[in-house]
Amino acid sequence: MDNKIILTIGRQFGSGGREVGQKLAKELGIGYYDKELMALAAKESGLSEEFFEKADEKASSGLAYAFTMGYSYMGLFPPYADVLSNDRLFLYQSDTIRNLAEKGSCVIVGRCADYILREHPRCANVFISASKDDRIARLCQMHHIDEEAAEEMIEKADKRRSEYYNYYSYKTWGAAAT
Numbered sequence: 102m103d104n105k106i107i108l109t110i111g112r113q114f115g116s117g118g119r120e121v122g123q124k125l126a127k128e129l130g131i132g133y134y135d136k137e138l139m140a141l142a143a144k145e146s147g148l149s150e151e152f153f154e155k156a157d158e159k160a161s162s163g164l165a166y167a168f169t170m171g172y173s174y175m176g177l178f179p180p181y182a183d184v185l186s187n188d189r190l191f192l193y194q195s196d197t198i199r200n201l202a203e204k205g206s207c208v209i210v211g212r213c214a215d216y217i218l219r220e221h222p223r224c225a226n227v228f229i230s231a232s233k234d235d236r237i238a239r240l241c242q243m244h245h246i247d248e249e250a251a252e253e254m255i256e257k258a259d260k261r262r263s264e265y266y267n268y269y270s271y272k273t274w275g276a277a278a279t
Contacts, residue, residue, distance in 0.1 A: 105206040106131075107224040109214040111266070114258035115236030115251070118229035122210045132207035134198075142190070142197040153190055191269055211262070216270035 108125060112118020119135055126133035134141070139153035195217045201207055202218055209218075215226040231239070233255065240251035 105223055107202045107206065107218060107221055108208045109218060109224060109226045110208065110210045110229060111215060111226070112210065112229040113231065113236065114255050114262065115240045116229045116231040117239065119210055121227075121229055122208045126208040129206065129208075132201070132205065133210075134201060134207060135210040138194060138197055138201075138209070138212055141201075142194040145197055145200070146193040148190075148193070153194065213266055213269045216266075 106129075108122075110118050110122045110125075112121075122135065123133055140150050143150040143153050191213075194212060198209060198212065198214050198217045201209065202221055202224065215224075218224040233252075236255055237248050237251040240246065240254060241248060244251070244254075246254075
């Protein structure tokens, strides 16, 4: 019997989901992947990590995305547009997530991992949420910012994550938290 376990963690910005994931991975003695997924996906795809960083947890925006990455018809666009689209980068990252799940036990934070691994028999999914007041207080303490700046960070990050998750999973991000 396969004893490996895959834990995916979705989280609201400022809720502590990343820290929970790190502690779980350390306690269980298993791999932890969050932003490290971008470096792995870049290595496996042969593309620059910069492409993955710029597309990190952002829904596809079609042709406009290629222009925001600094490409034009005079440069790499359009011959490589399919390779560099957010959708294509999501597919590369999805392959990396599936490969990690096949190799062994791990904790994966964000990046639609719960959806990507939805049919994996040894995958458990968790969504970490917290009250807005607690998240604001946590961000103020961590980043030494005022409440207004923390609230703005939360709104932007949660909106971006929600759009990303809803676009790629066809599900509603954080539904259990609302």
